Amino acid sequence: SVPLSFFGGLGAASGQGILLKGSNYLEAMANLDTVVFDKTGTLTTGKFQVTSVDPLAGTKEELLELAAYGEFHSNHPIAHSVKEAYGKALDPSMVGAAEEIAGFGVKTSVYTQNKETELYIGNARLMERQGIAVNAADSMAGTTLYIADKNTYLGSVTISDTIREDVPQALKGLRAAGVKKLVMLTGDKPEVGKLVGEKLGLDEVHGGLLPGDKVGKVEELLTKKHKDAALAFVGDGINDAPVLARADVGIAMGQIGSDAAVEAADVVIMTDELTKLVDTILIARKTVGIVK
Ligand code: ADP
Ligand code: MG
Numbered sequence: 335s336v337p338l339s340f341f342g343g344l345g346a347a348s349g350q351g352i353l354l355k356g357s358n359y360l361e362a363m364a365n366l367d368t369v370v371f372d373k374t375g376t377l378t379t380g381k382f383q384v385t386s387v388d389p390l391a392g393t394k395e396e397l398l399e400l401a402a403y404g405e406f407h408s409n410h411p412i413a414h415s416v417k418e419a420y421g422k423a424l425d426p427s428m429v430g431a432a433e434e435i436a437g438f439g440v441k442t443s444v445y446t447q448n449k450e451t452e453l454y455i456g457n458a459r460l461m462e463r464q465g466i467a468v469n470a471a472d473s474m475a476g477t478t479l480y481i482a483d484k485n486t487y488l489g490s491v492t493i494s495d496t497i498r499e500d501v502p503q504a505l506k507g508l509r510a511a512g513v514k515k516l517v518m519l520t521g522d523k524p525e526v527g528k529l530v531g532e533k534l535g536l537d538e539v540h541g542g543l544l545p546g547d548k549v550g551k552v553e554e555l556l557t558k559k560h561k562d563a564a565l566a567f568v569g570d571g572i573n574d575a576p577v578l579a580r581a582d583v584g585i586a587m588g589q590i591g592s593d594a595a596v597e598a599a600d601v602v603i604m605t606d607e608l609t610k611l612v613d614t615i616l617i618a619r620k621t622v623g624i625v626k
Contacts, residue, residue: 339621340357340360340621341357342621343357343360343617343618343620343621343622344357344360346617346620346621347360347614347617347618350610350613350614350617351603351604351605351610352601352602352603352604352610352613352614352617353601353602353603353604354600354601354614355599355600355601355602356600359583359600359601360617360618360621360622361618361622362564362566362582362583362618363564363566363583363601363614363615363618364615364618364619364621364622364623365562365563365564366508366511366512366513366563366564366565366566366583366615367512367513367514367515367559367560367563367564367565368513368514368515368516368517368555368558368559368563368564368565368566369508369513369515369516369517369565369566369567369568369611370517370518370519370551370552370555370565370566370567370568370577370581371516371517371518371519371567371568371569372518372519372520372548372567372568372569372570372574372577373518373519373520373522373526373527373530374411374412374495374520374521374522374570374572375411375569375570375572375588375589375591376498376568376569376570376587376588376608377497377498377501377518377530377534377608378495378496378497378498378530379495379496379497379498380411380414380415380495380570380588380589381411381414381415381418381495381496382411382412382415382416382477382493382494382495383415383419383493383494383495384398384415384416384419384491384492384493385473385476385492385493385494386473386476386491386492387489387490387491387492388470388489388490388491388492389488389489390487390488390489391488391489397481397488397489397491398416398419398420398491399420399422400444400453400481400488401416401420401455401479401481401491402416402417402419402420402422402424403424403428403429403442403444403453404416404440404442404444404453404454404455404481405417405440405455406424406426406428406429406432406442407429407431407432407434407440407442408432408434408440409572409591409592410434410440410572410573410591411495411570411572411589412477412479412493413440415493416479416491416493419493427445428444428445428446429442429443429444429445430442430443430444430445430450431443435456435460436521436544436545436573437459437521437543437544437545437573438456438457438459438460438463439454439455439456439457439460439479440454440455440456441453441454442455451483451484452483452484453481453482453483454466454480454481454482454483454484455479455480455481455482456479456480457477457478457479457480457523458472458478458480459542460480461480461482461487464482466480466482466485466486466487467487468480468482468487468490469487470487470489470490472523473492474525475494475525475526475529476492476493476494476526477492477493477494477495477522477523477526478490478491478492478493479491479492479493497530497533497534498606498608500607500608500609501534501608502534503609504607504608504609504611504612505534505535505536507609507611507612508611508612508615511612511615511616514560515537515538515555515559516534516536516537516538517536517537517538517539517540517551517555518530518531518534518536518538518539518540519540519543519548519551519552519577520539520540520541520542520543521541521542521543521544521545521548521573522541522542523541523542524539524540524541524542525541526541527539527540527541527542528541545573545574545575545576545577546576548574548576548577549576549577549580552565552567552577552580552581553580556581556582564582564583565581565582565583566581566582566583566584566585566601566611567580567581567583567584567585568585568587568608568611569584569585569586569587569595570586570587570588570589570590570591570595571586571590571591571592571594571595571596571598571599572591572592572595574595575592575594575595575597575598576598578595578598578599578600579598581600583600583601584598584599584600584601585599585600585601585602585603585611586598586599586601586602586603587602587603587604587605587606587608587610588603588605588606589606590602601614
């Protein structure tokens with residue numbers, strides 16, 4: 335049976351917009367030694383600014399419009415950012431079915447001049463997969479989105495994200511609460527990941543990961559942590575539901591990307607304040623302390 339004061343702990347947490355799916359997660363949160371973060375939308379805002387648009391032919395406006403149509407059906411933070419940067423209304427009858435390729439980008443059909451064009455928008459890995467040669471330099475600092483039709487490279491859009499304001503404070507709070515290892519995993523380019531990791535003083539950063547690679551990294555970190563302590567993964571649920579499920583404590587927070595994420599998570603934080611993680615640990619410690 336569950337000691338009564340656990341309900342007090344779960345209740346205190348829910349009053350703060352923190353939902354725990356069981357009292358066992360209170361115990362795990364009271365004793366975390368590794369916290370693994372997804373990058374986009376978790377440590378960064380997920381609101382990318384477009385820093386350059388480089389069409390191979392035609393105008394920047396045309397390429398950005400095409401990119402916005404390419405992202406029409408996508409719920410990824412990158413997709414929202416591109417659509418916002420284009421800023422004009424999109425005609426739903428212009429786009430056909432879309433296929434989201436996790437860790438790569440999206441494939442869509444766009445109808446222009448009475449013909450259907452197969453459109454690809456995503457990273458260098460997606461272009462390579464499609465066998466499309468990209469004659470453009472990958473920007474070091476930014477995230478580059480390549481746009482191509484079935485056979486031809488059409489141009490690129492470079493975007494860049496910023497670190498969430500409350501992240502340094504939240505990380506400091508986690509360290510103060512005794513968390514030993516702070517790790518970031520990202521599907522974005524290793525160079526972008528490295529920059530964010532250095533700014534935040536993280537212990538480990540792994541970039542260029544596909545969703546399955548993120549699971550592998552978490553499994554590796556699980557073998558390295560103290561056996562009586564827990565590992566938490568924190569993400570927004572976009573392309574990271576499998577890792578949320580694999581961690582001792584999967585924490586979904588912010589603009590949670592999907593119902594699958596809410597299902598895969600053990601803890602759901604209803605706001606995007608990362609400092610809520612520290613609050614959760616403190617509530618958990620208080621509750622577990624009372625029980626013991
Ligand atoms: P993160 O691990 O940083 O949260 P994801 O795993 O969601 O990132 O995505 C990894 C990479 O895949 C992105 O940096 C981007 O290059 C590409 N990508 C994913 N979804 C999209 C999309 N909708 N449009 C364009 N590129 C995308
Ligand atoms: Mg993500």
